[in-house]
Amino acid sequence: MAPPPSSLETTGLSAATLAARRYGYGLKPGEAPAADVAALMLQLKRGSAAKPRFPRDGITGRRETIGRLLTVRAVEAKAALDGRPNPGLRRETQREAERFFIRDVLARIGQAVASENGFFERLASFWIDHFSVSARKAYEMRMIVPLFEAEAIRPNLAGSFTGLLRAAMLHPAMLIYLDPEQPGGPMPTALLRTGKGLNEALARELLELHTLGTGYTPDDVRGASLILAGLSLDSRSLEVAYQPPPAEPGTLALLGKTYGADGRSGSDHLNMLEDLAARPETARNICAKLVRHFIADQPPQEIVDQMVAAWSESGGNLTAVYRAMLEHPRAWSGETGKVIPPFDFVVSGLRAFEQKGDEFSTLAKAAELDDTAEASGTPAKGPALQQPAVARALTFQALSRLGQPVWQPPSPAGFPDDVEAWLSARQLSERLAWARLAARTLGRDLDPPTFLSATLADAARDRTRQVVAEAPTKVHGVAMVLASPEFNRR
Secondary structure (H helix, E strand, O other): OOOOHHHHHOOOOOHHHHHHHHHOOOOOOOOOOOOOHHHHHHHHHHHHHOOOOOOOOHHHHHHHHHHHHHHHHHHHHHHHHOOOOOHHHHHHHHHHHHHHHHHHHHHHHHHHHHOOOHHHHHHHHHHHHHOOOOOOOOOOHHHHHHHHHHHHHHHHOOOEHHHHHHHHHOOHHHHHHOOOOOOOOOOOOEOOOOOOOHHHHHHHHHHHHHOOOOOOOHHHHHHHHHHHOOEEEEOOOOOEEEOOOOOOOOOOEEOOEEOOOOOOOOOHHHHHHHHHHOOHHHHHHHHHHHHHHHOOOOOOHHHHHHHHHHHHHHOOEHHHHHHHHHOOHHHHOOOOOOEOOHHHHHHHHHHHOOOOOOHHHHHHHHHHOOOHHHHOOOOOOOOHHHOHHHHHHHOHHHHHHHOOOOOOOOOOOOOOOOHHHHOOHHHHHHHHHHHHHHHHHHOOOOOHHHHHHHHHHHHOOHHHHHHHHOOOOHHHHHHHHHHOHHHHEO
């Protein structure tokens, strides 16, 4: 179903521009933007079939790498207990994990910059934030969180919500992140909690953040935690196992349903996840979050209702839910107001500069280089684009300064998704600083009015066109495009 012509004609904004800005990461030179619902759904299909650029050593390779590094850490920890500490070995494994993490972060940014499947990429960002885990929780999480997105989130975000929920909640990254007894350092041989600790934290976030949102009680949290009791994680293989403990009479009730009434089974936790995924409260909570992410801080109720109906009719098929959102007329209104978060801002900017198609690749290669020369006080030589300090300042360091570092949310609730969070004086100052650096580094030879048309097309206002045309220098004009209200809002 194509967007209703009337809603586009009244705003003067083309469907292609709106789709690129609202449902993707902006316009990119040489890339034909989606112009209707069918094209966006095709992006979803293509993205689901594509292999992500991270982890850089692949899923199998990453699991082998994690096993190797954790084995080294375990040996070092045992030697320390025996009075033979090797702090140098510990520091080296820490540095190696950090190097893997930086490469994966750059690959994650590059994935969004290069992909022609912007709608899929935006959904991946939405779901990795919905099922938030942080790479800073513990040493091994630097390597596990990229794996989490690659093997739990991306392959499941176009299927059933039940499948996505299972994959996310039972992944090692989630179990480590929500273990309150592990603030950091090496992982214990196995994680096993009964009623308190890991399972209580996991149960609370499962109900509040990942499914229902509201409407549960402390007794429900206790019931869910006891159902989850028995989950264990092997620290070497990262295999998750479930061995249900004996049931406590009358305590395994959740939202009016009793689990294990005839004896505990190895599928109690899976049955609970399936039941939670099917709850109407879950459907409404998830649908409202999707609309809030893509369309408006205050989700229009009629769009949410249409999505909830599709959820019910399809049994929680997420592809059907996304289509229901896109097919609502208000999904294509030209109303603006959503301030794009920092990740979207940086990615959209980098996409706009891909004039030759290899600008980001050059940045990423430079950002990975050791900064030996700069650390010794020797200035880096060569084009600014190829200097490590500049490359990092435009990529992962920029996102840290802007408040949205990759795979490092501030809490299990993820990053904020409203205008108040991203429209502060500090935020605007940091965005302007990034725009100036990007313009000097990537856009010094570009014609500002041409760059404006390529980047914003018919979304550019007359006032912005005038400011850009009258800019005293090319660098200033290009920076003004990136700092414009149109570029920073959906």
